[in-house]
Amino acid sequence: MCEPRDIGGLGIVDIRNFNLALLGKWIWRPGTDKGGLWKEILVSKYGGWRSLREGGKVSRGSLWWKDLKQVWDSEGWGRSFEDGFKWKVGDGKDISFWEDSWLSCGALKGVFPRLYSLSSAKEAKVAELGHWLNDVWVWRLEWRRIFFDWEKALLEQLVHNLQEVKPFVGEEDVWIWKVGGCLTYAVNSAYVHVRRVQGGESSSVYSKLWRCKALPSALITAWRVLENRVASRVNLARRGVVVENSLCCLCGEEEESSCHLFSVCRFAWRVWCLCFEWLGVSFVIHKDPLTNFSQFRMSQASESVNDG
Numbered sequence: 001m002c003e004p005r006d007i008g009g010l011g012i013v014d015i016r017n018f019n020l021a022l023l024g025k026w027i028w029r030p031g032t033d034k035g036g037l038w039k040e041i042l043v044s045k046y047g048g049w050r051s052l053r054e055g056g057k058v059s060r061g062s063l064w065w066k067d068l069k070q071v072w073d074s075e076g077w078g079r080s081f082e083d084g085f086k087w088k089v090g091d092g093k094d095i096s097f098w099e100d101s102w103l104s105c106g107a108l109k110g111v112f113p114r115l116y117s118l119s120s121a122k123e124a125k126v127a128e129l130g131h132w133l134n135d136v137w138v139w140r141l142e143w144r145r146i147f148f149d150w151e152k153a154l155l156e157q158l159v160h161n162l163q164e165v166k167p168f169v170g171e172e173d174v175w176i177w178k179v180g181g182c183l184t185y186a187v188n189s190a191y192v193h194v195r196r197v198q199g200g201e202s203s204s205v206y207s208k209l210w211r212c213k214a215l216p217s218a219l220i221t222a223w224r225v226l227e228n229r230v231a232s233r234v235n236l237a238r239r240g241v242v243v244e245n246s247l248c249c250l251c252g253e254e255e256e257s258s259c260h261l262f263s264v265c266r267f268a269w270r271v272w273c274l275c276f277e278w279l280g281v282s283f284v285i286h287k288d289p290l291t292n293f294s295q296f297r298m299s300q301a302s303e304s305v306n307d308g
Helices: 015-032 037-046 049-053 063-072 113-118 149-162 187-198 204-211 216-226 233-238 258-264 266-279 289-295
Strands: 085-088 130-133 136-139 174-177
Touching (some): 015 037, 015 049, 015 063, 015 174, 049 063, 113 149
Antiparallel strands (some): 085 174, 130 136
């Protein structure tokens, strides 16, 4: 029921995922707020937001901080919360050269693990590994030893990737929220993102259903039929409800499933025939209600009427 309406749900807010989006705000604030006593305390006690992406469980800290660690690693974001934002490079003083995802290729630590192992400045910031020379930014990377021939190709690829970004004097490094077209974190866009990551593929059947010009009660009933959520005798028995027998209450010939009750039953067939006669169309009834709905077309109506 919490699935989006275009993939067969009712679009009801998923409390678990909405809470995930709300807690994501508390990860966003330590990474974007530039001052405040509360942030200084978090940095001194936990090391700042970067400690959230460290592997393993948090051995020390408050329950609140442990919850944020779980939120960071939640599958709702993709791989982690870091997939939802990107760095806008300013002066480079806040961005970790190797560990932060500030280039389009991702964190350099993961893209070039060999070069990372050879670096003598693994914890350096972007601003610390270069300098300005005649208004041109020049990278000054630091290594533990001279490269082997096969490693030089990796270095050339790294240098090529570094050409896409350069620091800007007088600007601060900031996070940019990538979801929903917003520059800053928004709970609503985060919730939509989480639902999209966890949800299935959209279906044209349900999109057409919710566009139909019918009473809400009729649309809900149609949705229950398509999702096999009607209180038929077969469904009631499956849920543990005691029923006298599972035969159809109309014809008494077959088990009363959703498919039988709305498609196969001879009484249902008579109703369909009356409807088709009233509409002046001919149509082959399918056993599956979902197939029935998706293939139904009013042959004498325009495409706009057929689609909604």
